[in-house]
Amino acid sequence: MDKQTDLRMTVRADARLLGCVRRLVRGYLESFETAPDRIDEVVLAVDEACANSIRHAYGGQSEECLSLEFRSHERGLEIELKDAGKTAPLERTGATLAARDAAGELRPGGLGIPLIRQVFDEVEFLAEVPHGNRVIMRLDRGKP
Amino acid sequence: MEIVLSCAWTAGNREGLEIFMALQLSQTEQDGLVVIQPDGEVDLYSSPGLRKAILAAVQAAELGVRLDLSQVAYMDSSGVATLVEGLQGCGKIQKTLSLFRPSPAVMKVLQLARLDSVFEIWEE
Numbered sequence: 001m002d003k004q005t006d007l008r009m010t011v012r013a014d015a016r017l018l019g020c021v022r023r024l025v026r027g028y029l030e031s032f033e034t035a036p037d038r039i040d041e042v043v044l045a046v047d048e049a050c051a052n053s054i055r056h057a058y059g060g061q062s063e064e065c066l067s068l069e070f071r072s073h074e075r076g077l078e079i080e081l082k083d084a085g086k087t088a089p090l091e092r093t094g095a096t097l098a099a100r101d102a103a104g105e106l107r108p109g110g111l112g113i114p115l116i117r118q119v120f121d122e123v124e125f126l127a128e129v130p131h132g133n134r135v136i137m138r139l140d141r142g143k144p
Numbered sequence: 145m146e147i148v149l150s151c152a153w154t155a156g157n158r159e160g161l162e163i164f165m166a167l168q169l170s171q172t173e174q175d176g177l178v179v180i181q182p183d184g185e186v187d188l189y190s191s192p193g194l195r196k197a198i199l200a201a202v203q204a205a206e207l208g209v210r211l212d213l214s215q216v217a218y219m220d221s222s223g224v225a226t227l228v229e230g231l232q233g234c235g236k237i238q239k240t241l242s243l244f245r246p247s248p249a250v251m252k253v254l255q256l257a258r259l260d261s262v263f264e265i266w267e268e
Contacts, residue, residue, distance in 0.1 A: 015189035022218070040252055047220055051188040097258060108228040111221035111257050118256055 003078060007070040013054045013062040013083065021068070022047050025079075028070050032077065032141070042079075042139060045119035048112040049081045049135050056092075057085025057133055076121070076140045084132040093125035166190075169197050176207035179244075183215040186223035194223065198230040198241075208240030210266075213250045223250075224257055231263065242266055 007028055011017050025046045029039045046068070053066050064084055071078040097114040117123050122138040167190035168183040178201035182194055201209045209230060216223075227243070234241040242264040246254070254260040 015187070018187050018189060019185060037252075040249070041256065044220060044253060044256070047187065051220060051222065055188060101258060106228060106232070106259075106262060108225035108232070111224055115221055115253075115256055 003071045003073045005069060005071050008067065010065045010067045011050075013058045013064050013066055013085070015051065015054055015061065018047055018050060018054075021050055029077075032072065034141070038139075041119045045116045045137065046079055046081070048116050049137065052088070052112050053081065053083040053085060053133065056088060057083045059086070076138060078139075079137045081135045081137075082128070082132065084128070087127045087131055088125060088133050167193060169194065171197065171201070173205075174210070176205065177210045177240075178205040178208075179210045179212055181212040181215060185218040186216055186226070187218065187220045188222050191220075191222040191226050195226040195229065198226060199233060202230060202233040202237070202239060202241070205239060208234055208242070210242050210244050212244045214245035214247055216247045216250050219250050219253050221253070221257065224253055224259060227263065228259070240264065 007024075009021075009024060011021055022043050025043050026039060029042055034042070050066055050068075054061065058064060062085070067082045069080045069082075071080070092110075093113060095110060095113045096117050100110070100114055116135075116137065120137040121140045122136075124134075124136040126134040126136070128134055166184050167186060170181040170183070172179045172181075180194075180197055180201055184190065186194055198209060198211070211227070211230070213219075227241075231241045243250070244266045245268075246265060251260065254263070
């Protein structure tokens with residue numbers, strides 16, 4: 001399965017720039033005639049991934065950057081986010097909505113990663129050495 | 145009386161660029177409820193301002209807080225967390241928090257997070 005890189009962007013880890021990222025992701029997805037409902041969900045999930053990097057990996061705001069790479073192939077899309085911040089603990093990256101529901105407790109935080117996992121067909125969280133995170137989010141275009 | 149607060153930058157600080165979105169907050173009082181209407185995008189950057197307004201309203205309101213979410217163009221999980229925090233804050237002191245006319249963007253994230261049934265939602 002040949003993948004091609006369609007777009008790369010680097011953005012400073014600053015929450016004020018998230019709106020700009022969202023608009024770019026939306027534009028990219030529109031190029032692939034993705035259903036409007038799916039576009040809204042993927043924009044949200046990518047925004048959540050970027051917000052996690054800013055908030056947790058970089059501790060709020062940083063002069064360092066996030067990089068996003070958008071790849072396509074005949075069956076779908078792949079979006080990869082990289083940061084060079086603090087590595088996310090495994091117990092956090094494994095969070096799902098099902099586990100949250102099972103806990104039966106209404107709590108304000110911790111929704112970002114479950115939402116990312118809910119939206120994408122496949123999500124990989126990889127720890128970079130010596131520090132940093134790589135999140136690969138895959139979308140199967142055959143699915144509704 | 146209507147109070148209008150701006151809780152995010154209204155424009156970029158770099159010449160010629162307007163990339164930082166604003167979230168405007170309007171606040172009124174009606175029948176013992178403090179009504180807050182955010183207008184714009186609620187995300188990691190703007191949600192702390194909304195959180196501050198909601199938590200202050202929880203304390204100030206006679207009966208509760210109504211959030212008019214009809215003008216919210218986007219909401220992420222930090223916005224949802226803010227709503228949950230407001231709901232819990234109200235619950236602790238026997239007040240109510242309701243969502244009024246949530247926009248499609250708000251309903252989308254609440255449904256994805258499976259939290260739409262947690263809130264009292266008014267369409268009219």
